[in-house]
Amino acid sequence: MSQAAAIPDHVPPELVGSFNLYKSPQMAPTPMGDPHAATSHLHDGPPIFFAPDNTRNGEGTWIIVKAEDQRRVLQDAATFSSFRKIFSSALGEDWPLIPLEVDPPEHGVWRSLLNPLLSPRRVMDLEPIVRERAVSLIEGIKARGTSCDVMNDFAFPFAVSIFLQFLGISSDRLHEFVGWANDMFHGAPDKRTAAARTVIAFLDDLRDLRRREPTDDFMTFVTQAEVQGRKMTDEEVRAMSVLLFAAGLDTVAAALGFDLYYLAQHGDAQELLRAEPQRVLLASEEFLRAFPTITPVRTATRDVEVHGVLIKKGDLVACPAMTANRDPAEFADPDTIDLDREENRHVAFAYGPHRCLGSHLARREIVIGLEEWLARIPSFRIKPGTTPITYGGFVFGVEDLILDWS
Amino acid sequence: MKIKVFAEKCQGHARCWAQAPHLMHLNDEGYVDPGDIDVPAGDEKIAKHAVLSCPERALKLEE
Numbered sequence: 001m002s003q004a005a006a007i008p009d010h011v012p013p014e015l016v017g018s019f020n021l022y023k024s025p026q027m028a029p030t031p032m033g034d035p036h037a038a039t040s041h042l043h044d045g046p047p048i049f050f051a052p053d054n055t056r057n058g059e060g061t062w063i064i065v066k067a068e069d070q071r072r073v074l075q076d077a078a079t080f081s082s083f084r085k086i087f088s089s090a091l092g093e094d095w096p097l098i099p100l101e102v103d104p105p106e107h108g109v110w111r112s113l114l115n116p117l118l119s120p121r122r123v124m125d126l127e128p129i130v131r132e133r134a135v136s137l138i139e140g141i142k143a144r145g146t147s148c149d150v151m152n153d154f155a156f157p158f159a160v161s162i163f164l165q166f167l168g169i170s171s172d173r174l175h176e177f178v179g180w181a182n183d184m185f186h187g188a189p190d191k192r193t194a195a196a197r198t199v200i201a202f203l204d205d206l207r208d209l210r211r212r213e214p215t216d217d218f219m220t221f222v223t224q225a226e227v228q229g230r231k232m233t234d235e236e237v238r239a240m241s242v243l244l245f246a247a248g249l250d251t252v253a254a255a256l257g258f259d260l261y262y263l264a265q266h267g268d269a270q271e272l273l274r275a276e277p278q279r280v281l282l283a284s285e286e287f288l289r290a291f292p293t294i295t296p297v298r299t300a301t302r303d304v305e306v307h308g309v310l311i312k313k314g315d316l317v318a319c320p321a322m323t324a325n326r327d328p329a330e331f332a333d334p335d336t337i338d339l340d341r342e343e344n345r346h347v348a349f350a351y352g353p354h355r356c357l358g359s360h361l362a363r364r365e366i367v368i369g370l371e372e373w374l375a376r377i378p379s380f381r382i383k384p385g386t387t388p389i390t391y392g393g394f395v396f397g398v399e400d401l402i403l404d405w406s
Numbered sequence: 407m408k409i410k411v412f413a414e415k416c417q418g419h420a421r422c423w424a425q426a427p428h429l430m431h432l433n434d435e436g437y438v439d440p441g442d443i444d445v446p447a448g449d450e451k452i453a454k455h456a457v458l459s460c461p462e463r464a465l466k467l468e469e
Contacts, residue, residue, distance in 0.1 A: 075415075075462065112435060119436035120420045345421075345461045352462075355417040360436065 006052050006060050010312050017049035017063065021295060021320065022056070027392030035392045036258075036291050039322040040335055048309050054318060056394060061297060061316035062306075067324035067347060069306060073298060073317055074352035077104050080298035080317055082354055087246060088239075091196055098239040100247065104353055110240070113225055114357055117218065123360040126165075130364055133161045134372040142376060146406035147383050150260050151399055155253040156181065158369060162361070163248055167206070167241070168217025185250040186399070196242075203241045207234065218244075248358045251293045254397040255348075255362070256369050258291035259284070261390075261398050262337070263374075264382050269339060274374045283339040284367045289346035290337050292321035293396045296350050321347045322396070380405040407450055408468040409457060413440035415464035422465060426456040438464070 007016055019042060021027055026038030042065045052060040064070050073080045081103050088095045096102050099110035116122065137158055141148045148154065160177050164170070169177075180202075183195035203219075210219040222237050232240075263270045273280055298317045303310060311317060324347045326334040331344075349356035356362065382388060383404035390398045409429070416438045423430040423438075429449060431439045445453040457465040 071462070115418065115435035115437070119418075119434065120423060120432065121436070342455070343458055345459065347461060349419065352417060355419060360420060 006058070007050065008060075008312065008315070010310055011050045012309075015046060015049045015309060017045065017051050019049075019063070020051040020054040021318070021392050021394065023053065024392070026390070029389050029391045031387045031389055033390035035390050035396055036322045036326070037335060038392075039320060040326045042323050043326065043328060046307075048306050051318070055297070055316070059316060061318040062309075062311055063323070064306065064317060064319045065323045065327070067327040067330040070319040070324045070347060071351045073306070073319055074296060074350055074354070077107070077353050079301055079304050081301050082107075082296075082298060084297070084299065087196070087242070091193060091200075095235050095239050097243040097246065098236060099357070100243055100354065107353060109227055111353070111357065113227060114240070117221070118358055118361055120360045123364055126162075126361065127364060127368070129165055130162055130361075130368050131372065133165070134158060134368050135376075137161075138372055138376045147402060147404040150401040150403055151253060151257050152178075152182075154373070155256040155260075155369070156249070158256070159249045159252040159365065162365060163245060166218055166244065166361075168215065168219065169206070181245070181249050184246075185395070186397075199245055200238060200242055203245070204234070204238055207237045207241065244358075247356075248362070250395050250397070252362050252365050254293045254395060255288065255291060255366055257398040257401055258293075258396070259287045259366070259370060260373065260403065261382075261388060261401055262287070262291070264380055264401075264403055267379060267381070269337075270374070270379065272339070273370070277371055277375065279339060280367055280371050280374070282342070284363070284370060285344050285346070286337060286339050286341045288348040288363075288366070289325045289331070289341070289344055291396075292325055292346065292348035294348075294350070295320040295322075295394060296354065319347075319350075321350070377403075378405050407445040407453060409443040409445060409453055410466040410468050411438055411440060411442055412464045412466070413438055415462045417462050417464075419461050421459035421461065422456040425459050426452045429453060430456055442468075
């Protein structure tokens, strides 16, 4: 299908943009790139435009550039639906991820079940475990030498090990899970599908085991929970547990990767946070603003106007956190990274009812990861002769990030 | 001074609670309790920070 054919008739030609999240400059894999900054120029153009070929399978979407408009879209779940079944349809199956791909009011029932498990207070109880995992990974890295591959040696195994802890799975299986996660998020399409099936089969088995032999963990809780007066179906338990895997690993790992990529290039910021670790809490919010990883996508449930532009029922609407977080109407000097920024209502975890369920845990993982890294690793830089690769897409990321402190 | 709480707009970001844990009360799900909040003398600045921290604009300051 030609690109022109993918543009619906109701899209005015002047609103067809040349930007998309996958192929534009800095969005495709780029040596030593800065993909977030590369979205800033969108604020010089129209507040809403149509981006052809803006999803993994080549569909066009509207892009909502401004923070205030994204807030309106993401808060209005009746007009902008999350119901998509993206994950399962890639496997030839037919179920929405719970609660991500479910709309209110049903969405609220699932959230009420899960919210207490990931509330700010509950996350405080997880803090010692999160810190222990960070320390043990970093000490392992130090024992092996004076450089490491940050994503493979630290960020990814750190996020995966917290997931295993949350699900009550032994950390003996960390290596195996990191391999599946790597294939699922970063592999070639056939590897992604195979890894997703492996993870699902594992979680299905765990579900069946906990139905037979309950214990005190997440899976037991889910299998015993009553939702609207009934137990959850096998498919619902699957849709909920696989979402924790799909949503909570790559995003947190990528955030930590971008933070350390920035710090490796800014020795002054590194020294400041190392000398005054109490600044990490505020700085991590600025990193979340400057380097968010996600783009929520919705489907219009009716014809609706945004800035006088007609969005038709069925159109996809993308709200990249990167553009909202660099909106000059929302943030003073949005392209300046200010580690002391106080007013910082960024949208790294989205707005509206689908606000990231794991946001409180993700925040603690990022703060603790940075605190322990800076406390234990001396002044570090990008290893001379190596080149990190950054990329855009549905989840922004960085790889081949080799840090050196020799 | 009062914090007006529009609880139906709260989505559980808990940024207000991070700013002012002694002023803002969250339920077991981590969402703000309904009901406006009287700000004790001396807490005006912290109340302002709490209000300005809400990504959903669910809080408003009233003099």
